[in-house]
Amino acid sequence: MSLTRLILIPALGSEPAPFLVIDAGGTVVDRGRMPLDAVERPSAMRTVAVVPGTDVLVRWLDLPPGGGAQVRTAALWALRDSLAAPADRLVLTLGPPVPAGEPRLVLVVSQALLAAWTDYLDALGVQADVMIPDMMTLPVPAADDAVTTVAFGPGLALRGQGLALSVQPDLLDLVRGDRRVVAIEDGREIERLLVAATLDPPVNLLSGLDRGGDRVGWRRAAALAAVLLLSPLILTLASAARDDLAAHRIAAGTQDLIRTRLPDMAAAADPVAEIDRRLAVAAPPGGVTAAAAALFTAVEGVEGAELDSFIADPETGVRATVTYPAYQDLATLKAALAAAGMRLEDTSTVEDGGHVVSEIIIGAPL
Structure with missing residues (x-):
């Protein structure tokens, strides 16, 4: 019988983890709490971890078509004013492909936090195949004036149309705006949602991990994002450049391209330095x-x-x-x-x- 283990990573790393064991039909066959540093290792099976979403940034962006590296580059550039950490310290995950012209789901989390969750699971004696931020397990309300909420530990997960985040409960009124709240409080319904997300994960944060240099830094993102506005072919050539001479040409051309394609930076003497300045004053994680x-x-x-x-x-x-x-x-x-x-x-x-x-x-x- 094919089984999947669902683990809810708690907000405090010193606490045990609630878990469910689910069969292929969605029936819960076991449940309980996994202690840290248990003497006996849990049975090997596919494992899905639902992680606190407080420090996971979720956005829907208008992104160009292209390969994973190119689309991630464009996403990093689009989020430049929302991210305070250097790009090489972040993990950016793309949601499923969408039809041309529709915004695409993008999630960003710090590499250090992803590593901390992995270490926590190691202490439980398991390894995750999938990591899902808690708010992504919630249903999207049909009405655009509503927001769905579920409490996970001390945090509150929210989903609305074009909205997904986790906050402290006292910030609910601040972030929901004029949307009415549809609170899901029944334990059986929450479990049903978790089971559904486990069997068919809406997203996997682990899919954004660097696989052979796929991730780029801010300067490289600036260069590629600017070139992307000109031609996918030029973008491919720029992405393929590895030697110092090519890097120098990209760096030299980047400033002119940024000034041309990003008018708000046209007055800056050094556009890359202007990017660095904006990153320095960008909002912190969360x-x-x-x-x-x-x-x-x-x-x-x-x-x-x-x-x-x-x-x-x-x-x-x-x-x-x-x-x-x-x-x-x-x-x-x-x-x-x-x-x-x-x-x-x-x-x-x-x-x-x-x-x-x-x-x-x-x-x-x-």
Whole structure:
């Protein structure tokens, strides 16, 4: 009998993992919790891991036709203002091919987080064949004014038309906008959805792993994305170039192509440097909502601290003004953001009326 193991990776890596064993017909034949570092290894079988989706970026993008490398390059370029980490530290996964003219599903997760989930599964004694972010197991509501939600541990997964993310429950009203909430709370229905996703995975994060140099860095992505606007043939030639001379020609041509094809960078003396600048102020992993949640939590942890302003702008980054009692409190705020996988940098700190006021920027760790 063909069996598949479904594992729900918890938000805390110290916790055991809930699991189901499912037969080919979708019947659950076993369930329970898998302890960490068990003496006896679990039976070998196809394994699907549902991972926390909080730090997985999901978008639907208008992408050109082409091979995997070319389409991934175009996707990275399209997401350049949403990603703070270098491209070679990210894993970008493409959804199933779509008809020409329709947006394609794209998922991005940090390579380090994917490795951490793999290490967790190793501690359970298993290896995943498929990894699915939790929000991708939810059904898409038929109405465009609705959003489906399911609670997975401390997080809340959401799906809507053109929307898929996981957030802290108190951020639901912020991210859903005017959409009405269709909450799925029945355990049997949630299990049915998980079983369906296990037998027919909507996406597999592991399919985005580097296979022979398929992934490209930001500078290379800039070059290829600009050339892509001219000709798929030129893109193929650029992608194939490996020697230093070809790389030099690509780098030299990239700046002119970016200025020509990306008008918003036309005034930049060095377009590649402008890309680097924009990456430096890009929102941290998880986006603006994650940054806001982490900062609110950090400020609440310092007695007497207040958040005076919070601004997210593609040109200047995620910035805020905070007031706190003593200079050493800034180190406490930085440590709290660092624990959330983010960097807090103060651009201006002054004393005002017995309190300290800092202008800060929140980004990805350097």
